[in-house]
Amino acid sequence: MTNYKTFTNVYDKLKPVDEAAVQKLWEEVYPTFQHKMVVLDDDPTGVQTVHGVSVYTDWSEETIERGFQEDSPIFFILTNSRAFTASETEQVHRDIAERVARVAQKHDQPYLIISRGDSTLRGHYPLETEVLKEASDQRIDGEVILPFFKEGGRLTIDNTHYVQDGDNLVPAGETEFAKDRTFGYQSSHLGEWVEEKTKGQFAKEDVTYISLETIRDLDIDTIEQQLLETSDFGKVVVNAIEEADVRVFSIGLIKAMNQGKNFLFRTAAAFTKVIGNISSRPLLTRDELIEENLQNGGLVVVGSHVQKTTQQLEALKTLSNLNFIELDVHLVLDKEAFQQEVARVKAEAEEQVASGVTTVIYTKRERLDLGENKKEEELKLSVEISDAVTSIVRDFQVRPNYLIAKGGITSSDVGTNGLRVKRATVAGQIAPGIPVWKTGNESTFPHIPYVIFPGNVGAVDTLKDVVVLLEDK
Structure with a gap:
């Protein structure tokens, strides 16, 4: 060692x-x-x-x-x-x-x-x-x-x-x-x-x-x-x-x-x-974030593939009151099959969230590997995958009680292309190093608490702890 x-x-x-x-x-x-x-x-x-x-x-x-x-x-x-x-x-x-x-x-x-x-x-x-x-x-x-x-x-x-x-x-x-x-x-x-x-x-x-x-x-x-x-x-x-x-x-x-x-x-x-001379402030509470307190469930989107994210996802799966849906991103190599997969995931997630069940959509954990010297090709495919994930949020027919996106690039694409945010205000942090946006009026879901969860931050239980905090109605 x-x-x-x-x-x-x-x-x-x-x-x-x-x-x-x-x-x-x-x-x-x-x-x-x-x-x-x-x-x-x-x-x-x-x-x-x-x-x-x-x-x-x-x-x-x-x-x-x-x-x-x-x-x-x-x-x-x-x-x-x-x-x-x-x-x-x-x-x-x-x-x-x-x-x-x-x-x-x-x-x-x-x-x-x-x-x-x-x-x-x-x-x-x-x-x-x-x-x-x-x-x-x-x-x-x-x-x-x-x-x-x-x-x-x-x-x-x-x-x-x-x-x-x-x-x-x-x-x-x-x-x-x-x-x-x-x-x-x-x-x-x-x-x-x-x-x-x-x-x-x-x-x-x-x-x-x-x-x-x-x-x-x-x-x-x-x-x-x-x-x-x-x-x-x-x-x-x-x-x-x-x-x-x-x-x-x-x-x-x-x-x-x-x-x-x-x-x-x-x-x-x-x-x-x-x-920026920005003061420290306590971590955000549920009452500060969720103002409408809808009966709908929340929505969690997990895209990052770093080991810490996968460990945090496994810890999250120990919560029995959530619904988990895997998105098979390897189907991106077959456009028609991938479109069908995205439609399946969206329909199930909408049904569950509308019934009050918080739903976790996560991408297949095995990274798509095209082999050596294919970095640019892999990057382009990852953009297609991200576009598909964000389309689920953009076209979602039910307003979630809150939204969490896991992974830096995932959370950016969900925020800009899914929630269609032009300007957001940073409310603070819900856990150390995990910021929350309050979306603007122009957003797909105005004023929703949007938790931006970096792929490489937190302990194994941090994602679970954040969801438990937001679920505590």
């Missing part, structure tokens, strides 16, 4: 966070920060730390202007680019960067763009931030890489990114996420990961590292100086195991930006909460 670091051992060796001192520094520095923050989310799970902010599902210039006109300093644009081909991703990010620049100039508003990516390092990197840099109207001095996300157990220590498993810290490159067929990687050390992903364009020796020791010493001057010395789109890796570590870094960042430095950001969800 690999001899992993343990969280307890790492934590005990570090100087504790001086929360009062950090808060005092924050209150002095943050009011000097006047940028509008535009978060490009490659799936809808990026709002898993925030509340009271808007999420837009299109990126027209009019929509971006609406975001700039909001009182909130931060808004999200759901690109869902993890489901895109490389060429689609490039076009979308170029369009957004150019439109943001025009709107910001029109309103004479300083801004920054955050590319919110997966906390386990999957996604179109470095493509997305490279395109944003090329299309920017600003000189971009550096790129901040900050995948820390405590609620999901993603910690960066000694420049290496870990996925927490109990007390053990598993290097990200040794997890199932690193074996992703589309976005796989080998390196856990983030400098080596940058070198791997950029094919040597940025060497690990040239990366700037913000250490936990510097952060815990509250050495803001050193952090600021490291950032002031960053140029030519140099990479900045930030170590963090607590939200306060991100706040300390952000104090140095704001001071450097106030001196004219510009950065792009490739981060997980923790950074958006901190830099």
Whole structure:
């Protein structure tokens, strides 16, 4: 067995966070920060730390202007680019960067763009931030890489990114996420990961590292100086195991930006909460979410194929009061048979939900594998499968009491193409790292609580616990 670091051992060796001192520094520095923050989310799970902010599902210039006109300093644009081909991703990010620049100039508003990516390092990197840099109207001095996300157990220590498993810290490159067929990687050390992903364009020796020791010493001057010395789109890796570590870094960042430095950001969800100055709030209750309390059942859609999702689905199946329907997605290779399968699943789900029984639709657990060198073909088939799943929600003839979608890409497609959301408000989290949208008037089901459940978040029983909470009438 690999001899992993343990969280307890790492934590005990570090100087504790001086929360009062950090808060005092924050209150002095943050009011000097006047940028509008535009978060490009490659799936809808990026709002898993925030509340009271808007999420837009299109990126027209009019929509971006609406975001700039909001009182909130931060808004999200759901690109869902993890489901895109490389060429689609490039076009979308170029369009957004150019439109943001025009709107910001029109309103004479300083801004920054955050590319919110997966906390386990999957996604179109470095493509997305490279395109944003090329299309920017600003000189971009550096790129901040900050995948820390405590609620999901993603910690960066000694420049290496870990996925927490109990007390053990598993290097990200040794997890199932690193074996992703589309976005796989080998390196856990983030400098080596940058070198791997950029094919040597940025060497690990040239990366700037913000250490936990510097952060815990509250050495803001050193952090600021490291950032002031960053140029030519140099990479900045930030170590963090607590939200306060991100706040300390952000104090140095704001001071450097106030001196004219510009950065792009490739981060997980923790950074958006901190830099957006969004307060913590308790987990959402059933009474806060379900206002109409229909006699209909809820609807749960499970698409993610990571091991954690499958384990959570099996735990959910222990609830005897739910109805479970498997969608055989392998039939996608036979269009007529697949259409019949989708119609069968939809009809059964409608009947059950209308009778008050919460229904779980889940895709066949065996991933469709076309063989080697078929990534683009598999991605296109996955889009067809997702279109079919979302059509069930879009055309559903019964309003569910609530809706849960499991998996990042699944929840994005269900939200945009199934629920047809144009703008949603993030109500908060129903469990750590699991956000809830309240849909807008334009939605298929207006004001329904929509639970966005990432594929790789939570314990084995978390999905079951969320359903039990929502079922407790």
